[in-house]
Amino acid sequence: MTPIVALPPYARLRDYETAIRLAGGEPRRLEIGRDDPDDVMRTVDAILLPGGGDVEPSYYGEQRHATFEGAEAGRDELELALAQRSREADMPLLAICRGIQLLNVARGGSLIQDIPDQMPDALSHQRREPPDVIAHDVRVERSRLAELLRIDGEMTVPVNSRHHQAIKRLGDGLVVTAAASDGVIEAVEDPSQRFCLAVQWHPENFHRTGEFAGLFKAFVDAARK
Numbered sequence: 734m735t736p737i738v739a740l741p742p743y744a745r746l747r748d749y750e751t752a753i754r755l756a757g758g759e760p761r762r763l764e765i766g767r768d769d770p771d772d773v774m775r776t777v778d779a780i781l782l783p784g785g786g787d788v789e790p791s792y793y794g795e796q797r798h799a800t801f802e803g804a805e806a807g808r809d810e811l812e813l814a815l816a817q818r819s820r821e822a823d824m825p826l827l828a829i830c831r832g833i834q835l836l837n838v839a840r841g842g843s844l845i846q847d848i849p850d851q852m853p854d855a856l857s858h859q860r861r862e863p864p865d866v867i868a869h870d871v872r873v874e875r876s877r878l879a880e881l882l883r884i885d886g887e888m889t890v891p892v893n894s895r896h897h898q899a900i901k902r903l904g905d906g907l908v909v910t911a912a913a914s915d916g917v918i919e920a921v922e923d924p925s926q927r928f929c930l931a932v933q934w935h936p937e938n939f940h941r942t943g944e945f946a947g948l949f950k951a952f953v954d955a956a957r958k
């Protein structure tokens with residue numbers, strides 16, 4: 734049986750879909766208004782929360798920063814519901830870029846709304862190069878992520894970076910598993926769940942070269958069980 738992975742609506746899903754297929758899964762695009770969260774939970778095996786616009790800050794008790802650019806109408810609500818329900822059902826969840834931020838907010842955490850403004854000494858995280866160009870390193874802690882990336886002694890991994898927001902206050906049940914040298918959180922996971930892993934970079938952009946294939950493989954394998 735091929736596990737079905739649900740993807741909320743986003744204009745640039747192609748690399749995510751390719752990475753899922755290469756890992757043995759079948760992506761299914763969701764539609765706002767058509768796909769009710771409870772129906773989704775009954776008909777898919779895993780949830781992937783992809784990149785996109787900013788999460789509405791009222792969901793974590795803040796006003797919009799001047800740089801706020803929201804996601805598709807209704808997407809915050811659909812994704813928050815899916816993050817909640819996947820936790821309750823222990824359904825595998827992989828969250829990428831906006832996804833790590835959405836997951837953190839769904840767990841009661843908050844976000845740095847604009848890194849250049851709120852962390853002026855930070856590295857440049859919102860890079861404009863082609864998507865698979867390396868932007869900075871992340872230091873990975875002993876974790877599921879480290880196991881999946883097959884990191885032994887050397888715990889530093891080069892990644893791409895296209896975000897202006899990041900996790901501020903950590904959400905319930907999450908642990909930090911990677912950070913950049915400036916302290917920006919780059920990965921979290923929930924060790925109490927079967928598979929709940931989130932990264933701030935874009936592993937899907939490396940599907941040609943396979944650096945992060947192990948991540949997608951483990952995600953789809955978890956969805957098969």
Ligand code: MN
Pocket residue numbers: 858869893894895896913917919933934
């Ligand atoms: Mn980054």
